[in-house]
Amino acid sequence: MTAILTTENLTYQVQDHLILDQINLSFAKGHYVTIQGQSGSGKSTILRLLANLISPTAGQIRFNQQLITELDPIQYRRQVSYCFQQPVLFGTTVEDNLRFPFIVRNEPYDQKRVVAALAAFNLSSDTLTQKKEALSGGERQRVALIRNVIFHPQILLLDEVTTGLDETNQQLILQWLQRLNQSYGITMIAVTHDATELAQAKTLVKIEHGQVTEVRTHA
Numbered sequence: 001m002t003a004i005l006t007t008e009n010l011t012y013q014v015q016d017h018l019i020l021d022q023i024n025l026s027f028a029k030g031h032y033v034t035i036q037g038q039s040g041s042g043k044s045t046i047l048r049l050l051a052n053l054i055s056p057t058a059g060q061i062r063f064n065q066q067l068i069t070e071l072d073p074i075q076y077r078r079q080v081s082y083c084f085q086q087p088v089l090f091g092t093t094v095e096d097n098l099r100f101p102f103i104v105r106n107e108p109y110d111q112k113r114v115v116a117a118l119a120a121f122n123l124s125s126d127t128l129t130q131k132k133e134a135l136s137g138g139e140r141q142r143v144a145l146i147r148n149v150i151f152h153p154q155i156l157l158l159d160e161v162t163t164g165l166d167e168t169n170q171q172l173i174l175q176w177l178q179r180l181n182q183s184y185g186i187t188m189i190a191v192t193h194d195a196t197e198l199a200q201a202k203t204l205v206k207i208e209h210g211q212v213t214e215v216r217t218h219a
């Protein structure tokens with residue numbers, strides 16, 4: 001097993017509240033890992049630490065064996081992409097959002113590639129000109145996910161990305177994520193409460209009161 005991301009005694013404390021207590025986890029390259037736990041157990045905090053959005057109080061994180069504190073944060077964010085439950089869309093239209101990953105990389109905008117990505121996610125090319133306010137919650141999440149994966153990061157950190165969506169959108173998103181995982185080997189680390197998503201999980205990590213209490217892998 002090649003570990004792509006590992007945590008060593010990862011600890012996060014705010015004043016006297018110990019939120020995560022010496023978490024040791026190893027995420028294998030290309031695996032799809034689901035993190036489960038009660039509300040307030042520390043799931044989102046783990047993802048935010050892995051995304052380098054916050055820094056641990058103690059312990060460390062390695063990406064491909066290197067300490068993330070020694071990596072360029074912009075390069076890291078491109079390889080380890082954090083997806084929010086309620087994504088923020090930019091600009092006016094869907095296309096403004098899908099141009100964004102090209103702009104930040106100084107790459108010429110490739111509309112064909114964007115249209116293909118939309119099609120793979122049941123969205124037509126007409127979506128490009130739609131105003132962001134006109135999108136449903138599920139469409140919004142799909143556009144945000146495409147924006148995050150168009151340049152194929154090595155890891156997607158998924159923070160309850162299907163919560164609050166209807167069954168159809170939930171399934172659409174889960175199937176799309178599974179395809180990306182299988183076709184491109186993108187490592188997925190997903191936090192969820194959703195029963196369907198938990199039932200489909202291959203590797204399940206259980207968090208209770210800031211500690212890992214179980215790691216289970218289904219055949």
Ligand SMILES: Nc1ncnc2c1ncn2[C@@H]1O[C@H](COP(=O)(O)OP(=O)(O)OP(=O)(O)O)[C@@H](O)[C@H]1O
Pocket residue numbers: 014017019037038039040041042043044045046
């Ligand atoms: N910056 C912070 N300051 C104070 N408390 C915090 C901070 N960040 C997280 N917490 C607390 O740490 C605990 C874990 O939060 P976290 O968001 O990781 O939980 P969670 O398991 O993702 O919960 P949920 O499923 O409800 O989203 C909560 O009690 C939360 O209030």
